[in-house]
Amino acid sequence: xxxxxxxxxxxxxxxVDVRAGDxxxxxxxxxxxxxxxxxxxxxxxxxxxxxxxxxxxKAAVFLDHAAPSPRSELSNDHRLLRDFAAKHGCLLFDVGxxxxxxxxxxxxxxxxEVIVGADSHSVTAGALGxxxxxMGSTDVAVAMGLGKTWLRVPETVKVLVRGSFQKGxxxxxxxxxxxxxxxxDGATYKSLEFGGGAVNGMGMADRLxxxxxxxxxxxxxxxxxxxxxTEEYLRGWGRGHKYVPxxxxxxxxxxxxxxxxxxxxxxxxxxxxxxxxxxxARELKGTRVHQVFIGTCTNGRxxxxxxxxxxLRGKRCHAGTRLLVAPASRxxxxxxxxxxxxxxxxEAGATVLPxxxxxxxxxxxxxxxxxEVCLSTANRNFKGRMGNPESQIYLASPATAAxxxxxxxxxxxxEVM
Amino acid sequence: xxxxxxxxxxxxxxxxLIVPGRLAHLRSNLPELAKHVLxxxxxxxxxxxxxxxxxxxxxxxxxxxxxxxxxxxxxMAGVSAVLARSAARIFFRNAINQGLPVLICDTDRIAEGxxxxxxxxxGTIKDLTNGAALTFGKIPPVMLRILNEGGLIPYVQRYGxxxx
Ligand code: SF4
Numbered sequence: 001x002x003x004x005x006x007x008x009x010x011x012x013x014x015x016v017d018v019r020a021g022d023x024x025x026x027x028x029x030x031x032x033x034x035x036x037x038x039x040x041x042x043x044x045x046x047x048x049x050x051x052x053x054x055x056x057x058k059a060a061v062f063l064d065h066a067a068p069s070p071r072s073e074l075s076n077d078h079r080l081l082r083d084f085a086a087k088h089g090c091l092l093f094d095v096g097x098x099x100x101x102x103x104x105x106x107x108x109x110x111x112x113e114v115i116v117g118a119d120s121h122s123v124t125a126g127a128l129g130x131x132x133x134x135m136g137s138t139d140v141a142v143a144m145g146l147g148k149t150w151l152r153v154p155e156t157v158k159v160l161v162r163g164s165f166q167k168g169x170x171x172x173x174x175x176x177x178x179x180x181x182x183x184x185d186g187a188t189y190k191s192l193e194f195g196g197g198a199v200n201g202m203g204m205a206d207r208l209x210x211x212x213x214x215x216x217x218x219x220x221x222x223x224x225x226x227x228x229x230t231e232e233y234l235r236g237w238g239r240g241h242k243y244v245p246x247x248x249x250x251x252x253x254x255x256x257x258x259x260x261x262x263x264x265x266x267x268x269x270x271x272x273x274x275x276x277x278x279x280x281a282r283e284l285k286g287t288r289v290h291q292v293f294i295g296t297c298t299n300g301r302x303x304x305x306x307x308x309x310x311x312l313r314g315k316r317c318h319a320g321t322r323l324l325v326a327p328a329s330r331x332x333x334x335x336x337x338x339x340x341x342x343x344x345x346x347e348a349g350a351t352v353l354p355x356x357x358x359x360x361x362x363x364x365x366x367x368x369x370x371x372e373v374c375l376s377t378a379n380r381n382f383k384g385r386m387g388n389p390e391s392q393i394y395l396a397s398p399a400t401a402a403x404x405x406x407x408x409x410x411x412x413x414x415e416v417m
Numbered sequence: 418x419x420x421x422x423x424x425x426x427x428x429x430x431x432x433x434l435i436v437p438g439r440l441a442h443l444r445s446n447l448p449e450l451a452k453h454v455l456x457x458x459x460x461x462x463x464x465x466x467x468x469x470x471x472x473x474x475x476x477x478x479x480x481x482x483x484x485x486x487x488x489x490x491x492x493m494a495g496v497s498a499v500l501a502r503s504a505a506r507i508f509f510r511n512a513i514n515q516g517l518p519v520l521i522c523d524t525d526r527i528a529e530g531x532x533x534x535x536x537x538x539x540g541t542i543k544d545l546t547n548g549a550a551l552t553f554g555k556i557p558p559v560m561l562r563i564l565n566e567g568g569l570i571p572y573v574q575r576y577g578x579x580x581x
Contacts, residue, residue: 023557023581024581025579025580036438036441036444036484037483037484039444039445040444040485040486040489044569044570047570047574048570048573048574049573049574049577050573065441066442071442073442073443073445073446074441074442076445077444077445080445117483118483119482119483120481120482120483120507122483134483134507135483135507135510135511136483136485136510136514137483137485138485138514138515138568138570139510139514139569141570142569142573142579145573146573146579148579149579150559152557184477184480185476185477185480185503185505188477188503188505188506189506218505220506274429361438361441361482362437362438362439363439363441363442367439380481380482382433382434382481383431383433383434383457384433384434384437384438384439384457385438387437387438388439389437389457
């Protein structure tokens with residue numbers, strides 16, 4: 001029977017024809033944790049009585065959320081995780097390597113795989129056609145130990161994106177628009193499957209941004225087809241052998257279809273304190289911004305830093321606005337250095353943070369003051385997210401963030417292009 | 418049968434409101450972390466909640482990060498069940514894995530401070546204060562088995578495997 005991407009991947013993995021609603025046990029190609037969820041995974045693993053990791057090459061530990069560690073308690077968590085990785089021979093990506101989801105995309109994920117991460121943005125690898133989903137520490141502990149997990153095959157919402165993006169509009173604006181339209185729980189328990197002309201033409205950086213935020217609409221997974229873009233991306237990281245083409249079947253059953261014309265999309269912004277509180281950058285013109293943060297698993301890639309550097313070349317950040325830039329990985333940092341983006345950004349007044357989550361979750365590096373406003377390229381603006389419940393977070397694309405850093409207030413980037 | 422008082426919360430209570438990222442350094446010190454449960458949503462909750470009490474919320478409870486510490490500290494605070502109009506996917510699964518029932522029902526019919534009686538076996542909730550009788554959505558059988566064992570770790574200890 002004709003299947004959606006989710007049905008096809010989980011069907012192949014479980015060895016039976018599956019339909020939305022079925023519950024399956026599937027082998028896991030990668031189970032991973034990061035430094036804020038991992039310590040509980042280690043303790044649960046020990047408590048479970050499972051002695052060994054089922055396949056050490058399919059288990060990974062990332063130290064990225066508090067990196068480098070700002071306090072002894074977190075340093076001790078890092079020690080616990082390093083010891084666990086060493087004892088079981090798991091993959092370890094230590095402080096400075098970058099954000100887990102970027103490293104999964106660069107080094108590990110492939111189309112058709114099943115990936116579970118103890119981090120909600122594990123959906124990012126859906127950009128590569130992997131059934132990648134976030135779980136809690138205990139689920140991942142058990143997935144590491146047994147090499148498998150149980151999943152309910154999700155219903156699928158097809159997101160058909162037609163036409164092409166205007167200049168200054170990117171994947172970030174598309175996903176913010178979509179979340180604003182369906183709501184923060186509009187896709188709960190579901191698969192968001194992206195397709196249409198604009199999606200086929202989208203580069204991998206934009207696909208990763210869109211898949212990353214599928215969870216902000218509640219989705220279990222955000223899936224892209226695996227095509228030439230996927231193949232080129234994998235080749236670029238020396239992993240061409242991982243490529244397999246993957247498309248949904250014609251005639252697959254969708255719970256609903258969301259039709260979007262990319263050519264009418266504008267630069268979008270999420271207002272505090274929920275991601276679905278979306279409007280256009282134009283509407284918010286004049287909103288004073290104290291800190292601009294460009295980075296994270298959502299928008300910390302070379303392509304994002306390129307947009308920021310292009311916007312800021314030969315200009316200065318506004319005197320009342322701090323610009324923080326955190327490359328998503330060491331390889332992103334190196335790439336941006338080679339291309340001269342880092343120099344441009346630093347000359348424009350940016351503070352460059354080490355590869356990792358940096359200011360995203362309020363543990364360190366860029367905690368806001370009372371009443372301060374941050375415009376961030378991250379994926380979440382919940383109250384308290386960046387370390388202070390008395391501050392406000394707006395979310396936007398790298399183009400909008402860079403243009404706003406110059407203006408000191410939110411602006412539509414098309415005004416300065 | 419679970420019995421306790423209702424603590425009401427609104428819509429979209431994120432895991433950042435339940436256990437904020439700024440307390441990440443306490444995640445290996447659960448008793449300390451638990452003192453801050455739901456602090457950014459209701460600063461007095463942790464000191465007022467009593468064993469058996471029930472968290473009663475609106476839609477999309479537990480949205481956001483996958484931190485399992487969220488249901489974990491709610492359970493440690495003595496909360497016997499979370500009732501919500503809807504719950505975020507990862508939170509729901511994490512709560513069951515921690516042995517904390519999350520029950521989807523029409524929470525508009527419950528007021529702050531109401532005495533509640535929850536019958537997991539029959540799928541009913543009685544509001545003893547206003548007399549309302551509610552039913553809650555079915556928990557999938559695989560999750561019910563995990564819940565009945567007290568969580569995923571006791572389940573794996575017992576069966577050494579997962580079966581659906
Ligand atoms: S960059 Fe932010 S959203 Fe991404 S994994 Fe890190 S903390 Fe989570």
